[in-house]
Amino acid sequence: MIIKIPDSWLREYLDTDATPNEIKEFLTLSGPTVESIEEVSDDYLYTIEVTPNRVDVQSVVGIAREGEAILPRFNKKAELKNIPNNSKLPKIPEGKLNLTAEIKDPKLCPHFLAIVLDNIEIKDSPNFLAERLEKSGFRSLNNVVDVSNYVMLEMGQPLHIFDYDKIEGGIMILRENLNGEKIKTLDGVLRELPLKTIVIQDKNKLIDLCGIMGGENSAVDENTKRVVLFAQRYSPTHIRGTYRTLNLVTEAALLFEKGIDPQGVLPAFNRALELLKKYAQAKIASDVINIVNEKYHPHSVELKISKLQEILAVRILVEETLDILKSLGFKVSLKEAPFEAPIIVAEVPSYRANDVKIPEDLIEEVARIYGYHKIPTLLPEGSPPQVLADKKFYWEDCTKDFLKFYGFFEVVNFSFIGKELLNRTNFDEKNALKIKNPLNKELEYLRISLIPHLLKVVGENKNFAETLKLYEMERIYIPREKTELGEEKFRLSGIIYKEQASKDLFYEAKGIVEGIFNELGIKDFDFSDLKSSDLKELFCPENLWHPSRTAKISINKKEIVGILGEIHPQILANFSFSGREVIFDLDMDTLTRAATDLKTYKPIIEHPPVIEDLSLLVDKKTPTAEIRDALWEALLDYKEVDLRPSLVQISDYYENESLGKNKKSVTFRIFYLTKLRSLSDKDTEKIREKIIDKLEVTFKAKVRRK
């Protein structure tokens, strides 16, 4: 909440030798933040930010009170003067006009004050008053309406002034609204009111939307001769509910919703009366209606000086603490406590009644006036935390670094997704968490996969590069039972897109995935054909993936950690891609749990290996990994020497019509190696025969001779 206060107005109530710049600086350090000072005509204007807890400084008098407490701490003279605080009810009426009031529910209105004034002469406000209002952001209308705004700004108490002659029957009934009731407010808008709105009716009609804006039908106009001056407190939750629902934010509403000074209604009422008499020739013409539904009792808060000293890390004295609290309007005393320093008892001033309730509130008061800038700057002591760092953050960083150095751009998307984009990638929005109050249709669901956004981002960027490598690492949200929180899973989805792509693209992406596993120290991983029964576990819809270019990835023989593959061409058509892509979609929670930086050392064998290439002709669909595994097994089965240090690589792989229909050629490069001695050609000949026997039987493989 921002208020604008002219310097001249502030100085009417605060006697100080501080310059406007000093006031700005010192108030900001210890009280409400003064955002700026502007020079306007022959005055200065402060723009001040008032926090929600400090409704008491949302006024000229409130800021003056802060000045009196704060400025002397910076060696500036500052004393309050002329504060309007007349708390006596106005004297005997001079006329006898009738006004009656009734409050249906006392909780709606803790304090109600009204009086009829006669002899009103509507004209322009005096210059000083109109100018101050305009500087503070209010439009000057006439001498009567201006008074209500002026006193509100000055004292933080909203007021309202009705045209008495527009109140039928001289009767005001304050109550909650009935379903369907409407009122045309001062701004000319006919408003249908939400339930639990406080209204006033006269004999026949609604005349006031209480605490927010008056009714048009009872407003003061140029012909007004008699008025009702009106001041009260309202139930803050009612005011808040109504103005939020109507989205009708007024100064009065913002004051009432926070709970204004319970002792402040009458002084403001008297101040307005004084100004109306002075500037509108008002004469009192009725009894004062003064209904007090809630009697105010001041409360006290206790504070131990030891606690204060601990929080401030300063040996502040009891004497100084008392001085500070007194300067803020607290009534202080000391209560003897056995075996420790006396306890400070502070009676809270009425204008801070809603704000200061516990010892910590008093600590804040003392600390800010003492000066946060005077508190030392120290690093915390104490023992180290028991909870150690979770290594997953480290592994996530490793993975991101790996991807960066392999050319990947990291993208970041909102947590939300729309039905349209979900459906475009075959995801069913029913499987996603739905936002009750979304900002718009595109932000209606929480993401169940990072893939739709990746495809979208590729679509938006494909004109900038022939190859795109992108990834996102963030949460997805899997719904559970309705009453439960969704499950949040940390996921990595990456894409390689190329305008010109062969099926090597798949193997390029596979290399990236294996590279990540290597980076994470995961040695035991496996790629196999994706089955539709796996989809649910992977949170994937049917037909998202290419039917024959997709692999399921598992680690440690059982845990499925993700998918590598192309997106189904039908889905790609929805994104108008001209090139092709391969995506990897990995469960980071499982991967970072499995990750390890434990390394083992195998002694290096100094004698050279015997290297041989073995080319095989097999059926096209024979999984290469299975041939390699069988070959390896045959090596290990060879009992005459221990071949475990050997190495098997796939050195060449191709399909070609000259090989025969549905055939492919796979070439393995075998590094025969044993710990104890160099192998001879004779050794490898025997081993090779065993291998070939096995592969011929298992895969009907034929050895190709070059």
Next chain:
Amino acid sequence: MKQQLEKVKKEATEELEKASDIKTLGEIERKYLHKKTGVLTALLKKLPEIPKEQRKALGKELNLYKQELINSIKKKKNVLASEQIADLPESEWLDVTAPAKIQPVGHLHLITLTIRRISRIFENLGFVHRRYPEVETDYYAFESLNMPKNHPARDEWETFYITENIALTPHTSSGQVREMERGELPIRFINISRCDRRQSDLTHLPTFYQFEGLLVDTNVSIANLKGVLDYFVKNFFGPKREIRLRPTDFRFTEPSFEIDISCSICSGKGCKTCKGGWMELGGAGMVHPNVIKAGGLDAEKVTGFAFGWGVERTSMMLSPEIKVPDIRIIYKNDLRFLEQF
């Protein structure tokens, strides 16, 4: 044989003279001196066939010549080598200003870079990185943080809801009570996470990253909070930057502070880019006793402080050059934006 030797000498001398590089020298060496196939070696091998009376003299001559040839080759090699080195500037000249062969390296997102910088600084102070739910119960997101039912942040204009009791956390503070509930003191955590609020304009995003530090222990003071913030600001923004605390109001802390840092341009004197020398960084405060109680701890015995603010804004405050006119570009994933970081 004598004639053969003379012929060899002549040939070898000619070849040596002609040789203009080290490779050719190697070939000459191989041709004449190879242990098995060298021409001179062959002659030497034939010695036993020579009549005894000539053998000794011939043998001596052969060996002398072999040594001579070895020396000549070596000499020539040295000559060539130094010539080659002398010629290096010409023969191996490169245009070093020609464009580099760029390896296709990718980019981390600005947010990731900023999060890393932030968390490393706090790790040095023993703060442990933690992660908490983004979709959270009303209790952890608000109730336990001393935010009553009618608090503005809780209403449907400001916070996204899944159900009445499940919200998207609008702040990282939702992790505070969960961390305290573990019951292990002292707590020093840093929670950097996604948050969501019902907002979207030039300076606000519906999804954004916040970070939050929490320290709960015995004997924790405002001085300690100042110490931690000062350490962070000097490490993150530079050794000359100062902090100041201003009074403000948050529900989950008491007292509560706004944290300002001195402006990098005017060092706190006041200039066009800052408000009177200071720039707003974020919020902080001493943990409210109601929050400590909600975490199952004894508010009489332990105290704590918390601080936090937005990651995107912090990244932009780090360098005045990263001033984007519309913050939404950070989430647009335009490659031309991403490749700048």
